Amino acid sequence: MLLVDDHQLVVQLLATALSAEPDLECVGVAHDAAAALAKGRELAPDVVVMDVRLGDGDGIAAARELLAELPQTRVIVLTAFADPRLVQRAAAAGVSALAAKDGQIDGLLQLIRQSVRGSFVSGHGIPQVQQPEHRLAAAGLTADDGAVLRLLAAGLGEDGVASELGVDLRQARRQVQAVLTALGAATAQEAVSTAVARGLLRVGRW
Secondary structure, three states: OEEEEHHHHHHHHHHHHHHHHOOOOOEEEEEOOOHHHHHHHHHOOOOEEOOOOEEEEEEOOOOHHHHHHOOEEEEEEEEEOOOHHHHHHHHHHOOOOHHHHHHHHHHHHHHHHHHOOOOOOOOOOOOOOOHHHHHHHHHOOOOOOOOOOOHHHHHOOHHHHHHHHHHHHHHHHHHHHHHHHHOOOOOOHHHHHHHHHHOEEEEEOO
């Protein structure tokens, strides 16, 4: 199994948990999308566990690229929030499972074993993002800003926002930056967290 997360502590904890399982083994680790692709090609692992947000890109986009070359590999994506669009993107990319990043390790181990069977699995208890539209205007955000915010919550970067909205990359960057500025956030992840805290995105359980 290949573990991919830009937080070294997360990777270390997962690797330690796997080492205690007689039927599971960590064969490599990576901390960004580029390293994940390189390691995947080198190791051809049975399973890849990958964060949806990586320092240099989108985990689902990386999964799609990896699976195009290694169709027998199973990919499980870890996520803190799950917009329905994220679920659709994951399934379309060939991802085998979504898992809540703050969930129990036993649940992740179960998903890993289930993923080998090949069907798409949505992990229990993943927070689902909803957007109370009436609150956007009160926060100084337009409907277009709300659409961008939902895409950021779905794990997309600027390239993904541009593709989903049908605009060029420059326009997408302007729109993302406008949302970050309105929320006083420095990063997309901070913007999503701030939006949740302010009630602009509601997080519920599936």
